[in-house]
Amino acid sequence: MNDSAKYEKIFKKQIQITEEKIQSVFTGIKPSSLYEPCAYIINGGGKRLRPFLVIISAKAAGSSFNKARNAALAVELLHNFTLAHDDIMDNADKRRGRPTAHIKYDENTAILAGDNLLAYAYKYLLNDCKDNDKQVISEITRGLIEVCEGQALDKEFETRKDVSIEEYKVMIYKKTAALAESCCAIGALIAGADVKVKKALSSFGKNIGMAFQIQDDLLDISADEAEFGKMLGGDLMEGKKTYLFLKALEKAEGSDRVDLLKVIENKGIKKSEIKKYKKIYEKLGVFEDAQKEILEYTKKAISGLKVISSIEDKNQLIWLANYLIKRSK
Template identity: 55%
Template sequence: MRNKEKKYAKLYERERNKINEKLFNALKNRKPESLYKPSDYILSNSGKRLRPILVLFSAKATGGNFKSVYNAALSVEMLHNFTLIHDDIMDNADLRRGKKTLHKLYDLNTAILAGDSLLSIAYEYLLKDCKINAREAVSAFTQGLIEVCEGQSLDTEFEKRFEVSLDEYLVMIRKKTAALAMMCCKLGAILSNAKKSDVEALANYGLNLGIAFQIQDDLLDIMGDEKEIGKTVGGDLIVGKKTFLFIKAFEKAKGTYKKDLLKMIKNKGISPDKVEYFKEMFIKLGVIDDAKYEIKNYTDKALKSISSLTNKDEIGFFIWLADSLIERNK
């Protein structure tokens, strides 16, 4: 197993590098420069490229090959980066992965238009690989886009609202994060003309992996290491985000804890020096364990779904990927 893990990690890294290279070149010769240079700056970041990887391996797992879906793989990363550009404007964020956000480096108008344009190029790239099942593939892509917008809208709505239930939170991350991972898996399968049950198996894998991924993100925000996660520990609490941990804590807390959580809502955040106190509170209330339980729960669902894939030889990578995402520290 140890050797297999190494093989998968190497394979991921090799494909990640290829994706990076292709992304770095995707907009190089397009004109006008005033439009494409800002998008190029965003595409040249050093992300995990998890979404394109899902497209590639879903295609391979259902009888296709990497080569015939590289453009589709790029398209989902472009779509993802379009959401990052516009989300950063809405969050008024200064930095992303230690680099200036687009609207800070240029200006608001440039960032809005760069986002729009990146989405248009995403569709162009997707279409390059739509030799078969074009309508189905574009439809899956579009459905993913619609859900991301709806998820972002709910996220904004929740920030303004006083209380948010766990169910509402789950609907939101399902749309904002998981729908895109699901779409990537579906897309790879559709473009390989996979049979329906395999498309479903991969889609549910992506969906549940996406939910686990987001709860893990919420967890890392408070339990992670500042250097590893590349941002301030407790950042979600500081800006008053109602994460899985916060909502769970709010359900369970009584007395002083409840009062302090209420205060966070009222003040729309806490001061950085309170982060350590909230971390202790979360541990004592058992919500760190709750989060770990749910991450395990959704990962298990993902693994159960992928186990029904027709081609059993291809399941290994998806298991390894799910495991390594659970164990990630950034």
């Protein structure tokens, strides 16, 4: 078995352990009117990347995967709390191929279930807190505040015509990267890491979070549709100001710029127009621009890992960073 296969096997095994724990969280708890929707939300699948960031950070900081299992579950509960509420705000009908919670049940039930997921996140986090509980709770709270601010900026951008790439980066840091940063910091704190190691792991989480979101933007328009699992061009159809769209707008002239401004004016495009806009992106070279950004953030993530003493754990983190930028969905 080569090193890449070895690290992938470890990753998949730890994700499976996390998945089994997630599936059992709300089993057999009453009232079912609350806990059935909670289970529905949390059991909807997903990459389970954030829990892995917690446990691999704990291990890389000198502890073990098992030391931070409850904290790992906590961040996944918190993440799903944000998704349940985002879906209501975005009027989303589906998530991961299933009806969203507010469609399957109703809006009030989904809000309450989301609130309960947040409460359970703190409950499980406290199970792994010891002497440094204030720092750990402070870190997850900071991550949650950043996510809320990021969602607010994302909604604000929908009606703005002058969003810059730097503003976009602030938004994706808050909405995506800050929680990944917190995941790594929490794992490090639970393991009792020193300041240098915690800082390195936090930086790793932040930078792969940034790379992850820009990769998401890229895949939405350039992925293989069969592998991606959903229709391409959704961001353009919704008029979202992604990295690719903003970079294209920055570079475009003449008729291309006119067409891009129409996306803002019309708050999106028709399905039949996706190919046209993909060609504009290709002509302007924004796919390559996005790939450069993704690679730059990945390099930043890896460069800080010199302080990690375990070669195996360092290599697992490097594998993860490279695995994420090669994903197809």
